[in-house]
Amino acid sequence: MSLPADGHLIIVGAGLAGYHAAYGVRRHGHRGRITIFGEEIRPAYDRPALSKAYLTGAVAEEDLLLDDPQDPLEVDWVSGLGVVGLAGSRNGTEPLGVRTADGAFHSADAVIITTGASACTLPAASPAAGPQEWSAAIRPYVLRNMDDALALRDTSLAGASVAVLGGGFLALEAAATCSERGAASVTVVAGEENPGAARLGSPVGQAIRTAHEARGVRFAPPTRARAVRSTLRGHEVLLADDSSLEAQVVICAIGARPRTEWLLGSGVTLTQDTSAVLCDDTGATEVPGVYAAGDCAQWASHSSGLRPVGHWQEAVEEAAVVAAALTDAQPAVLQEPYFWSDQFDLRIQGAGRIHLADTTTVLDGSPSEGNLLVSYSRGGEEIGVLGINRLRDVTRWRKTRRIRTTAPALAA
Ligand SMILES: Cc1cc2nc3c(=O)[nH]c(=O)nc-3n(C[C@H](O)[C@H](O)[C@H](O)COP(=O)(O)OP(=O)(O)OC[C@H]3O[C@@H](n4cnc5c(N)ncnc54)[C@H](O)[C@@H]3O)c2cc1C
Incomplete structure (x- = not known):
């Protein structure tokens, strides 16, 4: 129409x-x-x-x-x-x-x-945890709109303990920013050991974890948060493995x-x-x-x-x-899918249909150096790349892969 x-x-x-x-x-x-x-x-x-x-x-x-x-x-x-x-x-x-x-x-x-x-928030505490463990007054910070970001920006983080719930890029960006703003401790609660490894391959997950740890961010043993309650010193995050974590500031970045x-x-x-x-x-x-x-x-x-x-x-x-x-204009010329994330001094860029890859190959760099170029292929054909601080390589790959349809044919 x-x-x-x-x-x-x-x-x-x-x-x-x-x-x-x-x-x-x-x-x-x-x-x-x-x-x-x-x-x-x-x-x-x-x-x-x-x-x-x-x-x-x-x-x-x-x-x-x-x-x-x-x-x-x-x-x-x-x-x-x-x-x-x-x-x-x-x-x-x-x-x-x-x-x-x-x-x-x-x-x-x-x-x-x-x-x-x-932004998704944690569900209300289960009956087993007790209804007193969740109330509107204990709403963790989220990051979806300007008001959310303003609230976090106006919070004093210097010397504070911060818990970041979630292992996606949004969570990791928030962890990096809190650390740069002088938080005394930043702990990420994610479902996997090396955040992003399941989606992007273990070299990328390792590189991300190594970079964060080198700058003072800690990772809780892999688990999920299930509720938050207030304590005299701040908040307590109740975890799915029945342990808990205390923090003065809690940021929830568990999806949208x-x-x-x-x-x-x-x-x-x-x-x-x-x-x-x-x-x-x-x-x-x-x-x-x-x-x-x-x-x-x-x-x-x-x-x-x-x-x-x-x-x-x-x-x-x-x-x-x-x-x-x-x-009724000419259909737009589309590029291969693309995303980026900035965490500390790392620029992570992914291009192509990485999520469909059956093989991940490190082309250059190493997870410990914060400089990595990874190729993704399916059935032997390269269908994506990811670079950590590899702007030129990723740009070059994207330039050669322009596509014209909204539903590119999947490599067999
Ligand atoms: C904090 C943050 C960081 C991000 N960083 C990156 C990144 O580094 N790299 C990357 O590739 N992507 C990133 N993204 C993702 C990217 O910004 C989103 O994919 C993009 O904003 C989606 O655009 P949109 O127009 O669909 O939704 P939005 O930009 O969210 O706009 C939707 C608007 O609709 C309004 N609205 C909702 N319901 C109604 C209603 N009933 N009536 C009227 N208005 C309504 C909302 O208030 C909102 O203003 C980030 C997203 C967030 C939130």
Whole structure:
């Protein structure tokens, strides 16, 4: 379905994918109205620095804004107003539009859902642990939006003991930042011995652990956190192996969940396991005129494992594909999947379909040197690389691997 030339486009979610979808639609010449609803009070901003340079004060809020004040997008931004419902039906008979939290209905010719994800928190303590062990007052810090990052940035960490729950990049970035900000101790509670080893291979997991330990970060024996309770000195994290850990500051970085609760009962299908919006590889849902992109969406090529979920580049590319589909423009040229992470002085970059590899080979460097180049292959064909402080190698690999479809054929 394409958007009529003077049609009204509504974008729900003023984040990375929402901004880039509007940008793409305008770039393809759409002259009609575009309204972007964002529940946050601030203009659309970029998130990666929230777990890194923003926490150390190296970048300010205005550095992260997506819209360029010198050349602003021609859109109606509606900030501080969440969307609570979607109207429209699979057979296209019900008028399309959204309902906002103030009760108003806004009709549209097309709707793009870009509501991102929210940080997972620990479940309430089990009855065995006792209900007194979990209360709203003991909410660990999370890192998903600017308010979360502001709360952590404004917390004094000098001399504090910090526990970071989770072994993904977000958790490790938070651990590195707390250490750089003078925490007396930083302990990571992760499910594996060498964080990232299961996904990226043991040389990478070892390199990451070695780099963190060399800078004073400690790793608890592999386990998961199950609850947090307050103590006289701060907090106690109860662990799945029945041990516990005391810390003055607790940061929970155990994953994210699509923000799709407002779509329950609408015509769009949500995936059973993650509640993401189910789409084809143009971002189209089962409701004509309704598309989804970014962290809230699951495209067909995600479910077949061909594209990753939850990375910056993926959100930008999906937004570009949706913009092209809505305006009947040439499909966007896509790159191989890509992610990066900054931890201390390490820049970790991964490109390609690493998660599908059957073989991992270290090409150069060593885990103990904080300098590593790793190749991933499947059936003998190289399908990805990862570099730690190997900017030039990873850039060169990405340049040679541009692809044109949203669902690249998987190497046999
Ligand atoms: C702290 C952090 C660090 C990251 N670092 C990296 C990194 O180093 N490398 C990398 O590759 N990726 C990184 N990412 C991932 C990347 O930033 C995300 O993939 C990207 O932001 C997803 O964009 P999005 O538009 O889908 O969601 P978001 O950017 O989260 O935007 C969604 C917006 O929709 C709003 N919204 C939600 N529900 C509603 C509603 N009902 N009505 C109105 N508005 C609503 C939300 O408030 C939010 O503003 C990081 C993410 C985070 C959180």
